[in-house]
Amino acid sequence: MSSKTYDELWKSAQNALEELLQLDISLQNAKPQKDRKKAHNAVSELYIRYIIICNKLELCYDQVIQPQKRILIKELLDLCLGRILELKHELVEIDLSEYSYFDDILVKLNITPQEVEIQVPRYFRRERLKEIEEKQKKIEDTLKSIGALDEIIVPKKMTESEAIRLIQAHERARQGRLKFQFMKEIHQMKEKSVIKAEADVKDEASKRTAVIRIQKVWKGYVTRYKIRKRRLEEMLLIGMLQPYQEITENFRQAERVRQKRYEKQMEYQELYENLMVETKERIRKEKSAIMEENIRSEIRNWINTYFQQTGKIPDLPSAESGGSKIIFSRQATESTISKSTAVSSKESKKSKRSKSKKDSDGEQSEEETEQGFKSVPSNFLSELVLANQEFQEVWKNKDESTNAAQLPYLDMIENEKTKEVEDEVRIVVDQALRDDIEALQNALDRDRGFKGKHAKKGQKKVRRSSRKNKKRKEKDLTPDRTTESLFEELLTQGIIKLYKETHLYDFKGEKSFANYNLREKGKDHLPTLGDIRQLIAEYCILPLGASTLREFTPLIRSVLIAGPHGSGKKMLVNAICTELGATLFDITPANIAGKYPGKSGVIMLVHLISKVL
Numbered sequence: 255m256s257s258k259t260y261d262e263l264w265k266s267a268q269n270a271l272e273e274l275l276q277l278d279i280s281l282q283n284a285k286p287q288k289d290r291k292k293a294h295n296a297v298s299e300l301y302i303r304y305i306i307i308c309n310k311l312e313l314c315y316d317q318v319i320q321p322q323k324r325i326l327i328k329e330l331l332d333l334c335l336g337r338i339l340e341l342k343h344e345l346v347e348i349d350l351s352e353y354s355y356f357d358d359i360l361v362k363l364n365i366t367p368q369e370v371e372i373q374v375p376r377y378f379r380r381e382r383l384k385e386i387e388e389k390q391k392k393i394e395d396t397l398k399s400i401g402a403l404d405e406i407i408v409p410k411k412m413t414e415s416e417a418i419r420l421i422q423a424h425e426r427a428r429q430g431r432l433k434f435q436f437m438k439e440i441h442q443m444k445e446k447s448v449i450k451a452e453a454d455v456k457d458e459a460s461k462r463t464a465v466i467r468i469q470k471v472w473k474g475y476v477t478r479y480k481i482r483k484r485r486l487e488e489m490l491l492i493g494m495l496q497p498y499q500e501i502t503e504n505f506r507q508a509e510r511v512r513q514k515r516y517e518k519q520m521e522y523q524e525l526y527e528n529l530m531v532e533t534k535e536r537i538r539k540e541k542s543a544i545m546e547e548n549i550r551s552e553i554r555n556w557i558n559t560y561f562q563q564t565g566k567i568p569d570l571p572s573a574e575s576g577g578s579k580i581i582f583s584r585q586a587t588e589s590t591i592s593k594s595t596a597v598s599s600k601e602s603k604k605s606k607r608s609k610s611k612k613d614s615d616g617e618q619s620e621e622e623t624e625q626g627f628k629s630v631p632s633n634f635l636s637e638l639v640l641a642n643q644e645f646q647e648v649w650k651n652k653d654e655s656t657n658a659a660q661l662p663y664l665d666m667i668e669n670e671k672t673k674e675v676e677d678e679v680r681i682v683v684d685q686a687l688r689d690d691i692e693a694l695q696n697a698l699d700r701d702r703g704f705k706g707k708h709a710k711k712g713q714k715k716v717r718r719s720s721r722k723n724k725k726r727k728e729k730d731l732t733p734d735r736t737t738e739s740l741f742e743e744l745l746t747q748g749i750i751k752l753y754k755e756t757h758l759y760d761f762k763g764e765k766s767f768a769n770y771n772l773r774e775k776g777k778d779h780l781p782t783l784g785d786i787r788q789l790i791a792e793y794c795i796l797p798l799g800a801s802t803l804r805e806f807t808p809l810i811r812s813v814l815i816a817g818p819h820g821s822g823k824k825m826l827v828n829a830i831c832t833e834l835g836a837t838l839f840d841i842t843p844a845n846i847a848g849k850y851p852g853k854s855g856v857i858m859l860v861h862l863i864s865k866v867l
Contacts (some may be wrong), residue, residue: 257660260318264327267310268645271330274303275639278337282635286626293627294348298356301341302363305372308334312375319518320660321526323649330641331375332802336634338372339807342792348627352789353781355770367765371788374758374833378799380516386835393752396745422494526662533664534671541672545679553578553687567695570688577684579677633806731861740862744839747849749863751838756828758795761787783822790815794830839863 278300287293311331318324345354360367379386412420553570556578560568570578648666657663732740744750763783772779781789790813797807815823831838841863850859 257319260314261654263310264314264318264323265650267307267314268642268650270303271307271334271638272642272646274300274307275635275642278632278635279639282629282632284629286628288626290348290627294345294354294356295359297341297344297348297629298354299359299363301338301345301354302356302359302365302370304334304338304341305370306365308338309369309373312373316376317512317515318660319515319522321519321523321662322666324519324523326641326644326649328377330638330645332800333634333638333641335375335796335800336803336807337632337638339792339796339803340630340632340634343808344627344630351778353769353785355766355773357767357770367767367784371765371784372791372796374791374795375799378795378833379835382835389835389837390752392741393745393750396742397752400746425494522660522662526667529662529664529667530671533667534675537668537671537675542675542679545676546683549578549676549680549683550687553581553683556581557691567691567698570684570691573681573684577680578687579680731858732865737866740866744862744866748845749839749841749849749859750866751840753828753831753838755832756825758787758791758829758833761790761822761825761829763787786826790826790830795833798834798836837866 281296281300287296308331311327311334315324315327315331318327342354346352360370557568560566571580654660741750761783763786765784765788766779766782769779769781769785793810793813797803797810815826817823827838830836841859846859850856
């Protein structure tokens with residue numbers, strides 16, 4: 255697909271997101287819902303619609319090649335994923351179950367259960383592919399050096415489908431050999447007849463015979479093509495060929511196109527980063543002096559105005575609070591120039607606090623009398639609103655007719671780097687003017703007859719008691735060893751395992767089509783494989799895939815995967831490690847038995863694992 259297709263997909267996702275954000279905000283501000291069913295429907299509808307939007311954004315981020323678009327799409331994708339995980343935990347609290355079913359909402363939105371399955375973002379693994387491959391190679395090299403790699407590689411067992419394919423291949427080969435022998439005999443007979451005919455009409459060659467010969471070749475080619483097609487249809491009908499073999503070439507072509515887009519993404523990202531550096535250096539050389547002079551005059555005019563109105567020399571805000579930049583905002587000027595407004599703002603803050611206390615007390619009393627399900631304040635909703643606003647302002651109506659190649663936009667880079675350089679210059683100017691303000695204040699105090707302010711003495715070091723505010727420092731049991739040596743030790747001991755590369759979509763299985771009705775009747779049957787697959791993605795993969803999600807999503811400390819032998823527990827563990835590019839530590843009792851004996855051995859094992867992590 256072309257870049258225009260993915261741009262349209264992104265716009266449709268943004269339109270759906272804008273509508274959904276209004277619904278989500280209204281639900282956040284709504285009163286607690288007493289009816290568990292209504293609360294479930296409200297939260298599950300948000301949950302489903304966020305998943306649909308998230309899957310669209312994931313496809314866009316995977317295929318869009320314009321680097322500035324990708325930055326915003328990735329931010330939106332991470333925020334949507336975070337909101338999905340928050341809503342999932344709310345559903346768990348409402349349903350009192352890890353598995354949620356919402357067939358009525360699917361019917362309302364006219365979508366299938368497969369569309370509601372959240373896709374693990376491919377960038378989790380793809381953007382760390384080089385690091386993952388290096389770690390994998392390191393593990394393999396270490397195992398080869400100690401001669402333990404042969405123990406890990408288990409002979410592959412042939413599955414039933416693989417056996418069927420092997421039988422089919424041999425049967426097709428047998429039929430091919432028979433056909434070859436038959437065609438060889440026919441060809442030899444034809445050659446004999448052609449030689450005889452050529453000998454008879456050797457002297458009568460003409461244009462007519464040439465045309466007839468061309469027709470024979472063409473008709474033979476067309477006939478053979480039709481026979482091959484009919485044979486293929488017959489083989490598909492009797493089950494001697496798998497349907498996917500017919501469209502393998504189409505998949506290969508699609509994969510080649512996808513790979514080319516990945517290469518373009520890397521090329522354009524490198525170009526974008528180089529342009530960012532070059533533009534910043536150019537702006538710093540050409541405009542930093544003008545910026546410095548403008549900022550100086552701006553701040554000096556503010557100081558003069560303030561001095562004329564109050565008779566005092568103001569202090570510049572600290573660098574941590576924003577420096578002189580916050581002075582020229584409306585709130586800052588009102589709070590710094592006018593004393594009366596400052597007092598009124600303090601009074602309003604006090605009144606707001608008192609009102610908020612009263613409101614909170616009132617809410618507490620209402621909650622005590624009227625308990626219900628209330629949405630937990632979101633860590634991602636406000637950021638989603640800001641990101642959506644950025645799309646509306648920058649990308650929604652942007653004319654891209656002159657940028658068919660999807661190259662970086664220089665005007666956007668120029669504006670961004672101009673602001674960065676201006677902020678850097680402002681910090682330097684602020685520091686210089688703070689010294690000037692201090693000198694002016696001292697001169698003004700001398701003119702008015704006040705004694706000069708003494709320099710602040712260095713604060714005496716207060717010795718804190720050993721009992722209070724003293725955290726116990728953990729002792730390093732391996733101070734003279736490197737992380738690489740610890741990694742190799744755990745690898746040789748079999749604690750770190752080389753897992754088989756398995757993706758989550760390899761865990762095949764459908765989502766439940768009956769559990770919704772069973773739960774409505776008061777029954778709660780076991781989840782299906784599709785339900786388990788989605789829960790693994792939401793509890794084990796998505797919360798660890800990005801730094802934003804790790805920091806702000808609800809914390810999942812541990813997950814129990816239980817089931818009989820051969821049900822796919824190890825496969826799911828391998829899928830989690832594969833999707834995240836993680837390291838697999840096997841600390842089952844059977845694996846660590848006798849390797850680190852005693853209490854001190856267990857302490858050492860925990861120390862090694864925590865230090866390697």
